[in-house]
Structure formats: C-alpha cells, structure tokens
Amino acid sequence: MIKAIFYKEWIKTKWIFILSALALFGFASYLIFNVYRMIELKGAVHIWEVMIQRDVLFIDMIRFVPPVIGILFAITQFVPEMQRKCLKLTLHLPCDAQKIILSMVGYGAVMLLLLFSATLACFYVNLRIILVEQIANHIILSAVVWFLSGILAYLLTAWCVLEPTWKRRILNAVVSILLVKIFFYNVAGEAYNSFLPILLLYTAMASSFVFLSVSRFKEGKQD
Template identity: 35%
Template sequence: MIKNIFYKEWLKIRWAYLAMGLLFAGALIYVFASVGHSYKFNEAASYWYNIIFRGVKFYTTLRYLPLLAGLVLAAVQFVPEIQRKRIKLTFHLPVDEYNVLLAMAGIGFISLLAMFVVSSLIFLLAGYAYFPAEIIHSAFLTMVPWYLLGLTAYSLASYVILEPLWKRRIFYILFAVGFGKLFLYGWFYNIYDRVLIGMLVLTILLSVSVIYSGHRFKKGVFK
C-alpha cells in the first residue's frame, strides 16, 4: 500500500519536478557560460581575486531556485488534495494515517533531495574545470543553506496547506517567512559553516511536521 501511495504522489509531481529540473539545468548552464565568458575577457588570476577578496559570487542565479522548487512541489502535491478533498479518501485507506502522511511528504522530500544532490554534483564537477578546489568547496558550503531552505520550504508549505484553520495558516506563513530568512542571511563565504549541522537537524525535524497539520485536517479541528 505504501508503494502505491509513493507512486500516486509521484504521478502528481512528476511534471512540476521535470520543469524544476530543467530550470536548474538551465541555471547551471547560464552560470558556467557566464564564467566562461568572463574568462575570455579577464585573466584567471584577476577573476579569482575578485571572487576571493571582493566576495564576487558567480553562482547567485542559483540562490532562490531551491526555495522555488520546494514551494512548487508542495503546492502541486497538496493543494489539489485540499481543494478536491481527496486527502480524506486517502486517510480511509487501510494504513495508519501517520504512515500515509510520512509517505506523501517523503516522496516530495526525497525527490527534492535527489534533485539538489545531482545539481550540486554538476556544480562541483563543472566548477573544478574553472577554479581551484578551495574556491569551489567554499562556494558549495555557502550554497548548502540554500538547498536546506528548499527542503524546509517544502515541509513548511505542506504543513501550511494541510492546516484547516486560516488564522493558523497566516501565523505559520509569517513564521515560515521569518524562519526562511535565516537561511539567506549574510552575503559572505562560509558564513554558515559553524551552524550547518544545526540547520541540517532542523531541516530533518521539520520534514515530519506535516503529521500534525494532517492529523488536524483529518479530525476536522477548527480551533
């Protein structure tokens, strides 16, 4: 039964997932095409100097893409469930409601994680062709919070969509916006290095938050 739920959820998100994958691919091509163009008009040492000492980031195009991907997948997956009341039918399957919710959220979370891992590997491999390993490693660590934000945005957006009470939704949206800004704070390399583990733990913990709002929706709690 869980396999069937995974398959059903994958069918819902597959086109949005493909679209976001193509967007990531296009952004990566643009980033490294721009790098190649810059190399034609600047010496490598001068270009590296701007990156290392002036804080120039050649990959800013990627900054908000994980956030967008998380929000899009959550909307595509859960909004139809609420609008068409299909999730009520899902809750009547012969499977524990918590397992159903975890399976539903799990397919989106895992799919996003796979997309982010692949895009990160492409970024690293392409980056090694132009920059020393130290620059690419530093850039990657600076980007990790952006990917964690994408996963967190998916979890919180799913939580908000399934929440049955609008005043709670508004409160959670405000909280999510404020919390999400923590992942984008600052504009320096490696600024999050000391707290990356904590941010990763929070992202994992929030991944199961959908259980609470899903449970409230099933029980018809409106207070």
C-alpha cells in the same frame, strides 16, 4: 504501500519535477557559462582574485531558486489533497496514517534532494575544471545552505497547505517565512558553515510539522 504512495505522488508532481529540473539546469548552465565567459574575457587569474579577495561566488543568483522550487513542489503535491478534502481518501487507506503522510513528505523531500544534489554536482564538476579544489568547495559549501532552504520551504509549505483552517494557515505561513529567512541573513560565502548541522536538524524537525496539520484535519477543525 510505499510504492503505491510514490506512484500517486509521481502522477501529481511529474510535471513540476521536470520543470524544476529544467529550471535548475537552465540556471546552472547560465551561471557556469557566465563564469567561463568571464574567464575568457578577463582571464582566470582575475576571476580567482575577485572570488578570493571580494568573496564573490558568481552563482549566488540561484540562491532563491531552491526555496521557490520547494514551495511550488509542495503546492503541486498537497493542494490536490486538500481540494474537496481528498485527503480523507488518503487517510482512509488501510495503512498507518502516519506512515502514509511520512511517505508522502518523504517522497517530496527525496525528489528535491535528487534535483538539488544533481545541481550541486553539476556546479562542482564544471567549476573544478577551471577552479582549484578549495575555491570550488567554498562555492559549493556556500550554496548548500540555499538548497537546504529549498527542502525547508517544501516542508513548511506542506505544513501550511495541509492545515485545515485559513486563520491558522496564515499564521503558519508567517512563521514559515521567518524560518526560511534565517537561511538568507548572511550572503557571505560559507557564513553558515558552523551553523550547518543546526540548520540540518532544524530542517529535519520541520518535517514533523505536517503531522500537526494532519491531526487537526482529522479532528475536523474548520474556520
């Protein structure tokens, strides 16, 4: 069952997956190249000094890219289900409906996790060539929260898209914006470190929101 669901989800999302991978690779390459270029121009000592004393991360330009990717991924995956109420077909499959929805959301989360982990790994490997471990760790730990916001944005967008009524969908969207905004209150490096387990829990809990929308869809709620 899971294989078949993943197959369907892959057909819907393969292009957005490839485009997201290219976008992340492009951004990551540009930012890494930029750090290398600055080292070339001003010397590594100067760059280290700026990073440590002024808390400059050099890769913070990418921070809004994960939530944008999360939103686009959820739209690409779930809008086709809501067009002409195709979700009825999915929920009519002879399997536990909750397992089907969980597989769909799980697929999206896993794909994003793959993309985001690969990007973070790419940053880490390249930064470690020119930076000491502590500074590279500092950058990666600061960036984790932005990538986590991408997963949350994906889950919340799925919640909004699967909601059957426009009134509630708008309300969900407002709540979602406020929830994602929490991840961007503080731009300082590692500002969320102690808060990270709570954000993780918070993201995991958001995966249950889609079940509310699906349950309302099954009850036939409409505007």
